[in-house]
Amino acid sequence: MKYTIDENGCYGKFGGAFIPEMLYPNVEELRLNYQTIIQSADFINEFQYLLRHYVGRPTPLFFAARLSEKYRAKIFLKREDLCHTGAHKINNTIGQILLARRLGKRKIIAETGAGQHGVATATVCALMGMDCIVYMGQLDMERQRPNVERMRILGAHVIAATSGNMTLKDATNEAMRHWINNPTDTHYIIGSVVGPHPYPDMVAQFQSVISEEIKKQLINEIGNPYPDYVVACVGGGSNAAGAYYHFLNDEPVQLIGVEAAGKGINTNESAATTALGKVGILHGSKSLLMQTEDGQVIEPYSISAGLDYPGIGPLHAHLFDAGRVRFISATDDEAMNAGIELSRLEGIIPAIESAHAVAALSQLALSEEDVVVLNLSGRGDKDLETYIKWGKY
Amino acid sequence: MNRIHELFKQKNKNILSVFFTAGFPKLNDTKIIALALEKAGADMIEIGIPFSDPVADGPVIQQSNKTALDNGMNMKLLLQQVAEIRKTVKLPIILMGYLNPVIQYGIEKFCVEAKQAGVDGLILPDLPLREYETEYKSFFQINDLLNIFLISPTTSDQRINEIDKASNAFIYAVSASSTTGSKTDLSNEQENYLQKLKEMKLKSPFLVGFGISNSTTFSKVCQYGAGAIVGSAFINLLKKTSSMEEDIYRFVKEMVKRETGNSY
Numbered sequence: 001m002k003y004t005i006d007e008n009g010c011y012g013k014f015g016g017a018f019i020p021e022m023l024y025p026n027v028e029e030l031r032l033n034y035q036t037i038i039q040s041a042d043f044i045n046e047f048q049y050l051l052r053h054y055v056g057r058p059t060p061l062f063f064a065a066r067l068s069e070k071y072r073a074k075i076f077l078k079r080e081d082l083c084h085t086g087a088h089k090i091n092n093t094i095g096q097i098l099l100a101r102r103l104g105k106r107k108i109i110a111e112t113g114a115g116q117h118g119v120a121t122a123t124v125c126a127l128m129g130m131d132c133i134v135y136m137g138q139l140d141m142e143r144q145r146p147n148v149e150r151m152r153i154l155g156a157h158v159i160a161a162t163s164g165n166m167t168l169k170d171a172t173n174e175a176m177r178h179w180i181n182n183p184t185d186t187h188y189i190i191g192s193v194v195g196p197h198p199y200p201d202m203v204a205q206f207q208s209v210i211s212e213e214i215k216k217q218l219i220n221e222i223g224n225p226y227p228d229y230v231v232a233c234v235g236g237g238s239n240a241a242g243a244y245y246h247f248l249n250d251e252p253v254q255l256i257g258v259e260a261a262g263k264g265i266n267t268n269e270s271a272a273t274t275a276l277g278k279v280g281i282l283h284g285s286k287s288l289l290m291q292t293e294d295g296q297v298i299e300p301y302s303i304s305a306g307l308d309y310p311g312i313g314p315l316h317a318h319l320f321d322a323g324r325v326r327f328i329s330a331t332d333d334e335a336m337n338a339g340i341e342l343s344r345l346e347g348i349i350p351a352i353e354s355a356h357a358v359a360a361l362s363q364l365a366l367s368e369e370d371v372v373v374l375n376l377s378g379r380g381d382k383d384l385e386t387y388i389k390w391g392k393y
Numbered sequence: 394m395n396r397i398h399e400l401f402k403q404k405n406k407n408i409l410s411v412f413f414t415a416g417f418p419k420l421n422d423t424k425i426i427a428l429a430l431e432k433a434g435a436d437m438i439e440i441g442i443p444f445s446d447p448v449a450d451g452p453v454i455q456q457s458n459k460t461a462l463d464n465g466m467n468m469k470l471l472l473q474q475v476a477e478i479r480k481t482v483k484l485p486i487i488l489m490g491y492l493n494p495v496i497q498y499g500i501e502k503f504c505v506e507a508k509q510a511g512v513d514g515l516i517l518p519d520l521p522l523r524e525y526e527t528e529y530k531s532f533f534q535i536n537d538l539l540n541i542f543l544i545s546p547t548t549s550d551q552r553i554n555e556i557d558k559a560s561n562a563f564i565y566a567v568s569a570s571s572t573t574g575s576k577t578d579l580s581n582e583q584e585n586y587l588q589k590l591k592e593m594k595l596k597s598p599f600l601v602g603f604g605i606s607n608s609t610t611f612s613k614v615c616q617y618g619a620g621a622i623v624g625s626a627f628i629n630l631l632k633k634t635s636s637m638e639e640d641i642y643r644f645v646k647e648m649v650k651r652e653t654g655n656s657y
Contacts, residue, residue: 008523018492020449020518021543022567024552163455169446176448177572183547184570281493281519282446294467295497296445 003248003315003324009197010286012321014314017196019284022180026188027284029103031198037102038095038205050094051209054127055084057091059210061217061373066345073366076221077348077376078214080239087351087378088207088239089120093189095206097124100187107131107186111175113140113168113235114305114353115147116378117191122156132156135174137167140305147382165299168309172283192236193313196284200241200313207242214373215246222371229364231256232375233356234327235271235307237316239377244325254326257316258360260302261329271300273312274320274327282310287317303332303386304352306378330359339380340393351378352386396485396513397539397562400436401598401619408620409611409649410437410600411627412489414457415474416466417443418631423471426631427478427486429638433645435484439516439622442471442490449518451574453625457632468498472510479511487541489516501532508536514562516541522559541565546586550593557595564599566590566618573603574625579613587617612651623648 003011009031010016017027037043051057059079068075080088093110100108108125110132112118118134125132134151138160141148151158164170172190179188193200193207215225230247232240234257247253262270270276273288280289282297290298290310302308312320319325330338339355342348350358354377366372380387387393400408411430415423423440430438443461447454475486488507495503495517507515515538520529525540533540539562544553547570556564568583569575590599601614602622614621627644634640 016521016524018519018521018524021548021556022449022545022570024521025547025549163452163459164445173446173448177451180449181571181575278497281491281496283448284519289493291493291497293497295494296462297493 003319005197005201009201011315011318014287014317014321015197015200015285017284018281018286019196020180022183023176026179026183027196033103034099034198034202037099038202043098043102046098047095051091055090055094056082057209058213058217059083061214061221063221064346067342070345071361071366072368073370073372074222075361075372075374076227077346077374078210078243080210080375080377081348081350081354081379085116085120085123086381087116087120088210088242089117089191090123091209091242092191092203092206092238093117093120093124096187096189096202097128097130100189101128103187105185105187107133107182108189109133109135109175109178109186110189110191111135111168111171112191113137113171113308114382115140115144115151116306116382118156118158119147119150119154121189121191122151122154125156126154133178134158135161135171135178137161137165137171139166140168140171143305144382167299168305169297169299176283192238193241193315194236194283194285194287194311200285200315203238204241204245204315207238208245210239210242210375211244211246214243218373226250226253227371227373229254229256229370229372230375231258231357231360231372233258233307233353233377234312234316235260235309235353236311237313239375241313241315243373243375244319248324255319255324256360256364257325257327258356259327259329260304260307260335260356261331262301262303264331265329269301271302271308271310272329273310275329277311285314287311287314288320304335304356306351306353307356328360328363330356334359336387336390336392339387348376349380350376351380352383354378395537395539397437400485401563404436405598405619407615407649408436408600409645410439410620410622411435411645412439412441412622412624413627413631414441414443414454414461415471416461416464417457417628418460420464420466422637423474424478425637426641427482429641430645431482431484433642434649435645436620437485437487439487439489440471440475442468442488442494444491444494447491449572451572451625453574453628457628468494468503472506475512476510485513486511487514487516488512492517492519500529504532504536504538508538512538514539514541516543516565518543522556526559543567546570546583553593553595557597560597562597563619564595564597565622566599566601567603568601568614569604571603575604579610587614591617608648608651611648
């Protein structure tokens, strides 16, 4: 398995655990225990039960007939948008909270950008009766008001991150600082395949249910488990990691990652990390990172609050480096048009993050026989304001 | 001999090391501050390399990082300023910063130029022990740069011993489970931890940092370790001062007054 972590928690030259010593005991506790716990029968039973009866899994694999007609290929949508709370994020938060309980933790912290991971965390904390603090950039709190209130209704304490540009990166910094200050009774639920080892591997495993289901469902649909393409948007990369996971060693399956180009890759208002990033270290792991020549982290931009992160998970940096995943990008406009298009053709309003994946269809040289699985990671309810402001529909 | 080793040879109690961020409050204050600290009687200076995302730091040092970057501070200029400081200052100089700006500059280039500028040691909080030993140690050693490791109250005894073994300078004992500047007084729990460290009789001396804000906390932690590091409290002074050199002088004298019997 050349796409899994080695004994040092690295994917090729990426990954690792670059953390201050103050966090070492917490991260080490996780590292030493996570595999044993998540492979135990007791954990698997509870996790599977909740995925089925609480999240609503398996999510459908839907043949999108009109979209297929337009792009002249066989396009299936993996309906993660139908998960409880509206996106794939909850697959991970369920896994991590079950793990946190088994480690004897009583409090949960999380960071959030658009609020989806925050809502998914607040949800599982309510379900398990655990204290929940969510850090969110002050600017994002203003942009994503409804999700802030959803978290509050669920009983979470939302704290504004007021440093930096007051977005996802800064919320992550604040959550890490909180963890440094509260090391023993608190578990930090990171929302993507980022952070120090073992987070990227752990989150990818929890999200891998997506590709596990796709394979089974494809057998019913096309008679074999192998599509020609799997397409997913990439911010930090958790939905993509889940959608690729069980295809990584199936080399004929082409894996496509779609990053947010924002206003265009060369406009300085972009979040396309593989196009603009260099090797760097942020939030505990070595990966590709958007940064200045002097190693200062650049604030990314995308119309989608879930994609404006200056890095990508180390797994994706490695997949990019190894040429296993082809990364392309979609601009704000392309994504918004694609979101409207999917709404009109299939009656599904996608999250703007997921709309980036839809926008990639026109960039693939598809033929009629090609089977494409597009991971529709979230639904567009949270983005209505943005759709309305954009207005071209 | 490395200036840090020399200092610990001459003095094993009440060492005062002062941290400030390069390029703060104004771009060219770095030198003025370093000179004033030496004149006032500090034993060692730690110069912070500003970074956009200082996760181990509390609000005061975060803000100084941001101001310094806004002022235009960068690695090249910082090393030039250190070289300039080294023309007169004899104290050991430590650079403290996060790993990313260092690896972008190039680890080898950074070590060579830091040595040339007159740097004696480095504190890189997000450089883990294992990576240090496998990838960085040789560059540090060739350039006679001492690596200073951190430990915290949650660090296990086994890990403390591993770090002590790997250390060739002093150990930076973080006084509490916290980011910089978080706490103001010393709890019993913290004193127990420092007492434990003292009793472990490590081969490396240790300085206590994080939350050392006045002469009371300074003299308290000096009962356990070889001295202390003051950061956020000093940055707070720099933020407010209108006569920098005089205030730095007063700050240092005030901090060590219980140890020397000095009162200004």
